[in-house]
Amino acid sequence: MSRSHFSRSPRGNQDPTFTRTHSHSHSSSNPINTLGLPSPPPNGRRSSMGVEVRGMRRLEQRRNMEESHYLACNARAQNYNPPVDLRLLDYVSSYDNNLMCAICRCPFVDPVILNECDHCFCRACIRQCWNTNTTYTPLGPRGDCPTCRTPAKLGPRSATSKILVNLVDELIVQCPRKDDGCKAEVRRCEVQDHVNIYCGYTLIECTGKDCTDPVRRKDAAQSCLHYGASCLLCHKELQQWKLEAHWRSECPDRRVHCEMCKSPVFHRELEMHNKETCPAISTPCPGCSSRNKRGHAEAHAKSCTFAKLAPVLLRQQERLDEQEAAQKEMSRKLEVLEGGFTNMQGILFPSQEVENADRRSGDSNHIPYLRRSLVSPENADADAPTNDFAGFDWNFSAADVRHDGASSAETFQNGMASPPTRAAPAVPGPRPDDLPEPFSSDFDLASPPTFPPSGPYASPLHHLLSMHESLRDEMTRITSALSELDGRHSMQILNENLRTREEISYLAAQTAGLQRQMHWFTSAQLQRQQGRSPTPGASGSALGGAMMDAGAGAGVEAAVGAVSTAATALRGAARMVNVGGSASGVGMRRGTSEEGRTKL
Amino acid sequence: MTAPLPKRIIKETERLQTEPVPGISAQPHDDNARYFDVTVQGPDGSCYEGGVFNLELFLPDDYPMTPPRIRFLTRIYHPNIDRLGRICLDVLKNNWSPALQIRTILLSIQALLGAPNPEDPLNEAVAKQWKDNQAEAIKNAREWTKLYAQPKE
Numbered sequence: 001m002s003r004s005h006f007s008r009s010p011r012g013n014q015d016p017t018f019t020r021t022h023s024h025s026h027s028s029s030n031p032i033n034t035l036g037l038p039s040p041p042p043n044g045r046r047s048s049m050g051v052e053v054r055g056m057r058r059l060e061q062r063r064n065m066e067e068s069h070y071l072a073c074n075a076r077a078q079n080y081n082p083p084v085d086l087r088l089l090d091y092v093s094s095y096d097n098n099l100m101c102a103i104c105r106c107p108f109v110d111p112v113i114l115n116e117c118d119h120c121f122c123r124a125c126i127r128q129c130w131n132t133n134t135t136y137t138p139l140g141p142r143g144d145c146p147t148c149r150t151p152a153k154l155g156p157r158s159a160t161s162k163i164l165v166n167l168v169d170e171l172i173v174q175c176p177r178k179d180d181g182c183k184a185e186v187r188r189c190e191v192q193d194h195v196n197i198y199c200g201y202t203l204i205e206c207t208g209k210d211c212t213d214p215v216r217r218k219d220a221a222q223s224c225l226h227y228g229a230s231c232l233l234c235h236k237e238l239q240q241w242k243l244e245a246h247w248r249s250e251c252p253d254r255r256v257h258c259e260m261c262k263s264p265v266f267h268r269e270l271e272m273h274n275k276e277t278c279p280a281i282s283t284p285c286p287g288c289s290s291r292n293k294r295g296h297a298e299a300h301a302k303s304c305t306f307a308k309l310a311p312v313l314l315r316q317q318e319r320l321d322e323q324e325a326a327q328k329e330m331s332r333k334l335e336v337l338e339g340g341f342t343n344m345q346g347i348l349f350p351s352q353e354v355e356n357a358d359r360r361s362g363d364s365n366h367i368p369y370l371r372r373s374l375v376s377p378e379n380a381d382a383d384a385p386t387n388d389f390a391g392f393d394w395n396f397s398a399a400d401v402r403h404d405g406a407s408s409a410e411t412f413q414n415g416m417a418s419p420p421t422r423a424a425p426a427v428p429g430p431r432p433d434d435l436p437e438p439f440s441s442d443f444d445l446a447s448p449p450t451f452p453p454s455g456p457y458a459s460p461l462h463h464l465l466s467m468h469e470s471l472r473d474e475m476t477r478i479t480s481a482l483s484e485l486d487g488r489h490s491m492q493i494l495n496e497n498l499r500t501r502e503e504i505s506y507l508a509a510q511t512a513g514l515q516r517q518m519h520w521f522t523s524a525q526l527q528r529q530q531g532r533s534p535t536p537g538a539s540g541s542a543l544g545g546a547m548m549d550a551g552a553g554a555g556v557e558a559a560v561g562a563v564s565t566a567a568t569a570l571r572g573a574a575r576m577v578n579v580g581g582s583a584s585g586v587g588m589r590r591g592t593s594e595e596g597r598t599k600l
Numbered sequence: 601m602t603a604p605l606p607k608r609i610i611k612e613t614e615r616l617q618t619e620p621v622p623g624i625s626a627q628p629h630d631d632n633a634r635y636f637d638v639t640v641q642g643p644d645g646s647c648y649e650g651g652v653f654n655l656e657l658f659l660p661d662d663y664p665m666t667p668p669r670i671r672f673l674t675r676i677y678h679p680n681i682d683r684l685g686r687i688c689l690d691v692l693k694n695n696w697s698p699a700l701q702i703r704t705i706l707l708s709i710q711a712l713l714g715a716p717n718p719e720d721p722l723n724e725a726v727a728k729q730w731k732d733n734q735a736e737a738i739k740n741a742r743e744w745t746k747l748y749a750q751p752k753e
Binding site: 087088102103104105106128129144146147149 | 604608611612664665698699701
């Protein structure tokens with residue numbers, strides 16, 4: 001865009017030779033701009049570049065017959081220097097709010113007045129606004145005025161007031177390179193000239209031979225500065241031409257002035273200086289409540305009695321904090337212990353708890369949960385939807401917390417009271433003596449507020465909660481019955497087992513007796529044979545007898561073996577009975593004892 | 601963020617700090633200058649009186665060519681504000697104009713609190729209540745304001 005200055009500059013230039021030279025030099029480098037951009041309307045070109053054109057014209061008049069070489073250099077230098085964005089400038093002079101574009105909130109840049117409503121905007125702003133909203137039309141951009149919504153267009157005849165352009169052009173701005181050190185303040189229409197031509201901090205091409213690196217204009221007179229150097233302060237390796245910028249804003253060892261005390265400080269120490277040493281920053285006196293600047297802190301410490309006491313006070317404060325923390329811990333412990341104590345009390349003296357609970361249930365929010373309340377399931381269903389009202393959560397949690405300990409007490413009571421003979425209670429059904437207040441069938445679902453107020457329950461919620469309690473009671477009763485049943489079953493099994501075992505051992509004893517008898521028989525027979533065998537002269541018969549006896553002995557031995565195997569078999573059977581007894585016993589039991597067996 | 605913050609956003613932020621609109625405050629986040637924490641007081645004489653409503657506001661990249669995105673963070677009983685806090689306001693949608701600013705938009709929202717429009721509802725249930733039984737709806741709005749929109753101590 002900045003290069004287009006050159007393409008447009010011939011207009012109004014009186015010197016034909018310059019025009020020729022210039023257009024020639026430029027057409028080679030940038031042919032598009034010499035043709036002109038087709039999109040902006042003709043008058044748009046004239047006034048959109050009004051600022052720059054006037055500046056450039058003046059520049060060209062002054063320069064008049066400059067060589068094309070200079071222009072080429074300048075054009076190349078602009079690669080380093082993009083065109084100044086006038087909206088990012090800092091304005092020195094204050095300006096009237098009427099000079100401000102409603103869209104970008106900056107003083108108008110190339111203002112344009114909408115014919116239809118006389119509102120004024122920057123040309124770029126209004127075009128951007130409409131381009132995003134409307135499609136392209138051959139008659140130029142059109143849309144609604146952003147301020148008053150009047151349909152308007154940016155036709156060839158939309159006007160710009162000269163006085164408006166002059167007013168915004170006269171505003172004084174700071175050089176956009178002020179951060180680099182340029183202190184120039186120029187009129188806004190001249191700022192592009194300033195940057196392109198005068199500002200010493202603009203980057204241009206190095207004058208050194210064969211060097212194309214950028215260099216600041218004020219350094220260009222020196223020879224090529226593109227060689228390595230190191231910072232004297234922080235010893236960082238840099239190029240010579242960058243050193244100044246480095247000292248200005250980067251080097252951590254550079255000297256800066258503390259804003260408060262005006263004393264020079266190293267940049268890297270600035271933070272610490274502010275925090276600890278800067279005499280101009282006020283600090284609170286450790287004793288009294290006053291704040292003093294650090295420079296006067298000494299004098300204050302001498303006069304202030306509290307400051308002298310400061311160390312003592314600090315120590316006391318520390319101890320106080322410690323004690324407080326310890327106390328907090330203790331009170332927490334106490335709370336826990338108290339909670340435990342109440343629970344235990346509830347278990348030990350349920351009756352007292354009942355009284356307490358009744359006393360506490362004086363307020364309507366409380367639930368008379370301890371009364372045995374068994375309600376038929378139909379009623380439970382009917383009541384369920386009525387609990388939808390605000391405050392439900394609160395009530396529920398409060399009731400829950402309050403009765404945790406008490407409910408355990410009741411469970412305990414139940415376990416003691418339920419007779420062992422009453423096994424496996426039936427499904428929770430209505431018990432006439434316990435049902436406190438019949439929720440009669442005329443209870444109307446559609447109007448929860450008409451809940452029977454005469455009952456013991458102040459609200460459906462309480463009713464629900466008490467029902468919950470009663471269900472819990474039933475559960476405990478069933479559980480205890482189950483465990484009792486289990487105990488009985490296991491006892492039965494044990495008894496049967498014992499009897500079987502006794503029988504088996506009796507059998508085993510008998511078998512052992514038989515075994516002994518057999519032994520006795522065999523040994524008697526053997527002795528008889530041995531007593532006969534030493535008789536002389538009957539060796540042949542003795543041999544035959546021995547043979548016969550041996551056969552008999554073998555038979556007896558076999559009999560003994562058979563008996564002993566029978567004994568082992570019996571023992572095995574006993575074991576089988578032991579195992580099988582329990583298995584069959586369980587198999588014959590009802591399914592309810594399954595749970596109990598796992599407990600056993 | 602790659603692009604520098606447009607001058608307009610900087611100026612608007614500065615002006616919101618130096619000359620705040622009565623009953624409205626907007627604070628940009630430290631890490632994102634396009635994201636604002638907004639509080640709007642319920643307008644006097646309306647059923648939101650005494651309430652302080654928190655909103656979040658985000659300026660998209662092409663602001664001011666597109667409207668800022670605003671959402672109520674505090675729950676509010678209002679026919680033009682839905683349960684997620686989205687606001688039904690023409691200037692936040694089709695009728696946005698780049699000449700509008702953050703402060704003007706926040707003022708419009710405050711005005712919307714003062715004048716609910718049940719004819720163009722976003723929250724059907726509330727709008728129906730508002731049309732059928734306005735007294736009840738206003739009572740609800742007051743309750744919600746008491747419940748959710750109390751200023752933090």
